[in-house]
Amino acid sequence: MHVLIIGAAGMVGRKLTQRLVLEGELNGTPISALTLVDVVKPDAPAEFFGRIVTRECDFSAPGEADALIGSRPDVIFHLAAIVSGEAELDFDKGYGINLDGTRYLFDAIRVANQNEGYFPRVVFTSSIAVVGAPLPFPIPDDYHLTPLTSYGTQKAMSELLLADYSRRGFFDGIGIRLPTVCIRPGKPNKAASGFFSSILREPLVGQEAALPVPDDVRHWHTSPRSAVGFLLHATGLDLSKLGWRRSLAMPGVSATVGEQIEALRRVAGEDAVKLIRREPDEMIMKMVAGWAAGFEAKRATELGFTSEKNFEEIIQVHIQDELDAKTT
Amino acid sequence: MHVLIIGAAGMVGRKLTQRLVLEGELNGTPISALTLVDVVKPDAPAEFFGRIVTRECDFSAPGEADALIGSRPDVIFHLAAIVSGEAELDFDKGYGINLDGTRYLFDAIRVANQNEGYFPRVVFTSSIAVVGAPLPFPIPDDYHLTPLTSYGTQKAMSELLLADYSRRGFFDGIGIRLPTVCIRPGKPNKAASGFFSSILREPLVGQEAALPVPDDVRHWHTSPRSAVGFLLHATGLDLSKLGWRRSLAMPGVSATVGEQIEALRRVAGEDAVKLIRREPDEMIMKMVAGWAAGFEAKRATELGFTSEKNFEEIIQVHIQDELDAKTT
Structure with a gap:
């Protein structure tokens, strides 16, 4: 099996790569080839055989997508994105990567x-930014798309493309609406949502x-470990169960x-x-x-996607995956 | 006031043109200029002063949109579309006109x-094809976008663009999700929905x-007269009342x-x-x-959009506008 990760140098992309290398297989089939792509060259994991x-x-460049799928990967993780804040500040860059890039990829496959x-x-990472206030709580699966950012608009448009291209039989696509990933490892960044992680990290x-x-x-959260779990679980599902509604809000806390x-x-004291x-x-x-x-x-819950149940679990995942891992 | 109609040679475009020429004004301001555009050259109405x-x-050609808005129309009706059946058969043509054309227009304005x-x-004609089965009845305003055709996908994506460009202040846009227009005047056509009109016409x-x-x-219907009424009503609304949810399902029968x-x-006998x-x-x-x-x-109803209340009214509108009009 050949796996392509577009956006492999990002936080979720790196963790997904690590997990695939560690497991060495996907749904019971050995991973024989791994293609890692990003705007900066991703590190090659040493442990991969x-x-x-x-x-x-x-x-965002026309023609690049043809090269990406040149060796015909069996599974494509499309995680590439200009994040919310940057897509709002740089209109052309946001639409260029998040909408045009996605469409070039889908069209090359077509x-x-x-x-x-x-x-x-094709496993596409969408976002809870496809909805925006005023919102009910909790938001039902059939709630309409009401983005309040250009980023959310681009994700929502990409979800629609994914569904149409899947319906027409060009590929078998699923969109994963990721909750805010918390606790993000690493240094504080300037994302508006960054404090949700930093007040714990x-x-x-x-x-x-x-x-x-x-x-x-x-707000609505999941751990980096669960985010990677969603993406892996999405590769093994029979997507005909989804009908043509191919994008799913993921479970979270x-x-x-x-x-x-x-x-x-409770975890770390006063x-x-x-x-x-x-x-x-x-x-x-x-x-x-x-x-x-x-x-x-x-x-998503009925289809077997799972997340942590409370914030203590989310904090424990961070301690296990980031803090204990570094001290051992 | 300068009014541009893109898609002026279609059935709704022609009726909208007639109505604007007849009234000579829009929301109390005289119409001084009218630009009519379509894939075939629209007829110029003789009665316009x-x-x-x-x-x-x-x-669908890059650069055309710049020419369209060259004289800076105050109101733009964007009715241009490849219809459902054709967009399903000709993938590139559908995406070319319905998505790329719309984006070229919006970007030229930006x-x-x-x-x-x-x-x-900007008044954009969207469609009830932005939703698809399984569906509740009646469908609430906050129901999600679930198109089952490429046409519906392109309309839904255009709605999202319209909302984002309006939110960013590039223009003041509103999307009108037209019900199936019935009774369509003229010869039977090959649209799958054509029988709704022909069994009466x-x-x-x-x-x-x-x-x-x-x-x-x-199914969900409105008359050609009401469809034109929606478009005209949309030009006079204070759109800040809509927030950034700029596309509305219209009332109908x-x-x-x-x-x-x-x-x-009841109207025409056994x-x-x-x-x-x-x-x-x-x-x-x-x-x-x-x-x-x-x-x-x-x-839409709260904002003053109105349609017929039952099918007898829809039939009477057809008799008044098409049959009596032709015999006098």
Whole structure:
């Protein structure tokens, strides 16, 4: 089996690569080849025994997609994206990568399908940003697409393309609407959602973190481990069960910031909690007010997708995968 | 006021043109110029006293949109589309006109907005084909986008673009999800939905018509007169009331084929009804099974959009606008 990961240098892409290399197989079939692509050349994992290709690619350039699928991968993980904040600031770049790049990829597959019957599994990472306020809580699976960012618009448009190209038989596609991934490992970044991770990640290692919103802000989370689990689970499903509604809200943990902090207190004690500094930020508060507080995720749950059940589990996953892993 | 109609040679485009020429004004402002565009050159209405330009245009060609908005129309009606059946048969043509053409238009406006503050009202005709089975009845305004055709996919993607470009302040856009327009004047055409019109239109003038589906098939209709009314009403609304949810299901008449036939009986008698020949067609039955039976259309109704209340009214509108008009 040949697996292509587009967006392999990102956080989820790296963790997905690690997991595939560790397991060495996908749904019982050995992985013989791995192609890792991103805007910067991804690192090649040393432990992989199959054929490996890593390459740098401008996903928004016409023709690049033909090269990406040149060796006809059986499974394609499409994780490439300009993130929310950047897509809002750079209109052309956002539409170029998130919409045009996706369409170039899908069209390259379509042509190969029509010419030679190529028919890969395509796993596309969408986002909860396809919906925006005012929103019910929890949000049902059949709630309409109401993005409030260009990023969310591009993800929603890509979901529609994915469904239409699947319906027409060009490939077998599934869209995974990822919750906010928490706790993101690494340094704090400038994403507006970054504080959801940093208020836990920094105190766990004795460092301060700023909290820009009130404790009653509720949001929808899953761990990096579960995010990778969703993507892997998506490769083994019989997608005919989905009909042509090919994008699914994933299960996750709906929690307020206050509940996150209580979980931190239970896991790491009062001293950790004291490292959270309250620094209200009007701009972030306003953005977060438009975000989803939680989803029913009935369809995904019925199909066997699973996430953590509460924030203590999410914190434990971080400790196991990031902190213990580094000290051993 | 300068009005541009893209898709002016189609049935709704011609009726919209007639109405604008007849009224000579839009929301109290005289119409000084009218630009009519289509893939074939639209007829110039003789009765119009302002400046009139008619032109042929390949809407899917890059650069054409710049020419279309060259004289900076205040109101743009975007009615151009490859219809459902053709978009399903000719993949490239459907995406070329319905998606790329729409994006070229919106981008041309965006550039003019950024360069010189151009800010037109854009009224876009979407379709009930943005949803597909399985569907609730009636379909609520917040039901998700589940197209089952490439045409519906292209309309749904265009709705998302319209909302994002409006949110970013490039233009003031509104999407009108038209019900099936009934009774379509003119000759029978090959659209799968054509029988909804022909089973009334032909018997009203003493001709036979074929009915390919059972009497209990329920669908969602409005008259050509109401369809034009929606488009005109959309030009005068304060769109800030819509938030960023810029596309609206329009009100209409939910009726079974049997109810259509009963209305025909009441208006034109038993002899007219006898002209309907039952000719079951499996392919049409299968297609129609995926279509919407009716919408709540709460938001549109609250905003003052109105349609007929029953099929007798729809038939009377046809008699007034098409049959009486031709005999006088």
